[in-house]
Amino acid sequence: MSPASLAALVAPVALVAPPMPPANVAPGGVATAAAGAEITINWVTLSPVVIVLGAAIVSTLIEAAAARRRPRPSGPAQPAYLRPLQAGLALVAVAAAGLMALRLALEADKSMGLNGDGAVVIDPVALYLQLAVACCALLALLVVADRTVQGESAFAPQAAAVPGSEYEAKARQRRLSQTDVYPLVLFATGGMMLFPAAGDLITLFVALEVLSLPLYLLSGMARHRRLWSQEASLKYFLLGAFGSAFFLFGAAWVYGATGALRLSGIAAAVQSPTGLDPILVVGVVLMLVGLFFKVGAAPFHSWTPDVYQGAPTPITGFMAACTKIAAFGALLRIVYAVFQALEWDLRPVLWTVAILTMVVGTVIGLVQKDVKRLLAYSAIAHAGFILVGVTSLTAEGLSGSLFYLFTYGIASVGGFGVIALVREVDAEGHMRGEATGLDQWRGLGRRSPVLAGAFAIFLLSFAGIPLTSGFVAKFAVFAAAFGAGAPALAIIGLACSAAAACFYARVIVAMFFEPAPGGEAAVGAAAEVGAAGLAGSALAGSGLGGSGLGGSGLGGSGLGGASPGGLGADRSGVGGSGLGIGVRTLGLTQIAIAVSLAFTLVLGLVPGWFLHFTQELSQLLS
């Protein structure tokens, strides 16, 4: 479809939201002519998205420029400045976008709204969600950028290499790193920031793809367990494409029923009965199915555990937090656009999905033995809890969901950050993949109390224990469901929370109450060396007590602790072929964890101001 015909289709549709002032007086606006219709683009309000996508393009160009000297595994090593440059650019861009979104959100009022003639809607809620995405992405980027003191990142040296091949071994040996990670994350972040602000079906779809495609690639780039990672990538790609297809198909039906692509146009069209309701309902449901895929709601959740487990842990954290925020943002937008007319058709669908999601996530989560999978099922259950807030369709529900998305996202990044730090050590003392088996986490609390304590607080927040942000969030959405006349939904949610608390408790039990696998003596000796060596570099200024997180520098256990970070071969060679747990650090992950922890506790102890903020936003919208 050409832009011209697109504009022509949209032109006759009435806009519900107040139209923008004429192009030439719009503040900071630039008018461009397209096929006779004037399309206003307010670059200021678009700037968060533009900054991130612009940085993504620059970052890609840097990759391309560096590629001239990019090493074949046999050639010269890649330039040393490349990784810091890319990471710095990504961090600065996301931070700038976040600050911009914050500035705009603080100035937000009802009059701001459509952009690009309604293709993008920058309203307070969109800005809030962009801010949330930016915050989570910033923290996730810190985890992405972190690497071991030996210089290994979480990503494959050459993602294109066949796992186990000689080529890969060479790449590994030469300490290459796949710096394309940063532009990919930036593109995904850009898509995520655009998604909840999209004002028409085409923009929605484009944003969906922009956010999804990089994630498919990123999922396949884990340094360790390459095959799992590639399987995750393929699975995510296939099912994600499936979801996108549903979404697109649904969009076509909706367009067919309403003759409108703009959400405002659709909202206006559904007000007047046309006799096309069944088509509209089918279309909306298909679109929702596409989004349910993205948020991992049952019965469209089956990719979640495999992808969460297989993807590199920093990416899992990024995905868990930001995709959820973005996709729920879009979901809110679509549901609010059509719901008034279709309430009776959609309510059963949303209810069923919410209940199924909560129950499936909780029940299957109960039997998981892998920490990443466990958090994946927890993510599914949380999607259900957020849906409870969305389904209530009141200002309270909206503000509760917004609060929930932010707090959950932040805690997720922190939680996966901790997982990224708990790693196996092989007999030579080399850091290997994450130690994600639940039994490998036994005794972590004794050996690394601050790290385990931080993870415990994230888990308590997920479980919704008072004095953490997760509790306030759950209270907000369940209270909204109660208020909206759906106590049944809230009660099922509470029951699921209770059951879910059991599997979080299991991790806490493993960490604190169970002895570490292997002899404790060996651990003690190695841990001391690790802690002493790393404390200085680990945590400067992250506010969490240097010796604490630094103390997470553990040596191996059963097979003799080689202290991490090449701090000297302290191998006692106790023997056995058990697993050790080691930790890598430049300190970035610790900073991300500390910030997440601070947010989780502050929003748990004094949530008033933040709830007030989300409530204001919700009221501005309605």
Next chain:
Amino acid sequence: MDSFPWLTVLIAAPSLGALIVWVGGGAVRRHARVIALVWSLAVLAAAVAMACQFDADGGVQFAERVEWIPSFGVSYAVGVGGIGLVLVLLSALLVPVVLLAAWREQSSPARQAHYAALVLVLETFMIAVFAARDVFFFYLVFEAMLIPVYFLIGSFGGGAGGAERVKAAKAAALKFLVYSLAGGLVMLAGVIAVWTEGPGGADGFMIDSLVGADWGSVQAERLIFLAFFVAFAVKAPMFPVHTWLPDAAQAARPGTSVLLVGVLDKVGTFGMVALCLPLFPDASRWAAPVVIVLAVVSIFWGAFLALAQRDILRMIAYTSVSHFGFIVLGVFAFTETAEVGSAFYMVNHGLSTGALFLAAGFLIARRGTQDMTEMGPGLQRTTPLLAGTFLVVGLSAIALPGLSTFVSEFMVLAGTYQRVPAAAVIAALGVIMAALYILIAYQKIFTGPVREDLAGTRDLGGRELWAVGPLIALMLLFGFIPSPATDVLRAPAAETVELVGAGVLAGADEEGDQP
């Protein structure tokens, strides 16, 4: 009234102490026990100083209020009436006792520091929960309390009993957590409903403004009442949701059990008096017949199972189930005497069961087993002081006249008799059962010829006497002069009865079909 924020200080101080003990390195850590003990004694002194200024007829006092989450009408609101005051005092009293009793339990200074820190954190929550005047704040503390208890049972329980006992401790901790969380989430549904169905607004969670609130419909009031009551019944363990307590008490350190049974479980019965009755008077009257039946069943169920136990801690836990039956019976009898009696019973039970757990702990420390049949026989000869202590606290558990428990049990039974005579008569039979389980235990352990290998068993030392002594002294004091306590409790009891009030005695006749 003095504007000094007594309660906030009492709530914050123990946590501050915990922080010092936990974070402090080197010297602080080595002397963690001493620091924690002195700190908790200071808290006790402050609590007593506060109590001295309490006016028995002044209603809720030392009130403070700060808005917390305005969007939900939540405030940090504290204040104590008579019942709250005595329970705050009880908590403040038992903490130093427990710290003293657990002096030698942990070997390494780090473990000692952690134990002391957890106990102090728990003290913060205990005082806060009895002082809370905001339903939401009450709920927060009610749930947050689980965390230190969970770690106290799971992490420090099991003792030196080897891997199997440690495993049992973990299982018990999990069972405790699951029961409490399930109960707590039922209550959360109630808390949410209080907000959505009640008056709402800035005072939407303040207990004082919710008294006499309109809950929309009879059905709604009953459902919300049930949500709260279930959580409190789990906490207070009542039949049939008591099964977590014996496991938890068996697995935990006796010191932890003192706090668990002596104070924490009181939160359940306190919640019934402080929240269920005033906020949902009609529903309370509606539920009373069933609750009274359950209370009577608890009295007997607990007593029968106590008779059958070999593990001394399990036995004490079951006796508590029986005693909680009495407390709940008094609460739901809706007469002034019974209300005063059950509130007083809460305090006495804390003293008496606390002392019993301590005595059991001393026994276990000496004999290295929790099995009563292996502890004795004949310890009376070698450890007369311990035997005497056990006998006195045991007799207090069966409400011997002269000890404070007699006063409260008598008041509960007399008060209940005024309204539900049948229940009172049946419950009185439970007292006989109590005599059985305590005296049989005493007989097994202390009487008879001394087993040879027990000849050298150490008697109570000074530290142990200091721990258990104050509790016995208080029981004797209140046994002979109960009026200081009962005077404080009378006004709130009268108020509660008036709230639940009218029509109770009139309705008693048709509701008189008790077991």
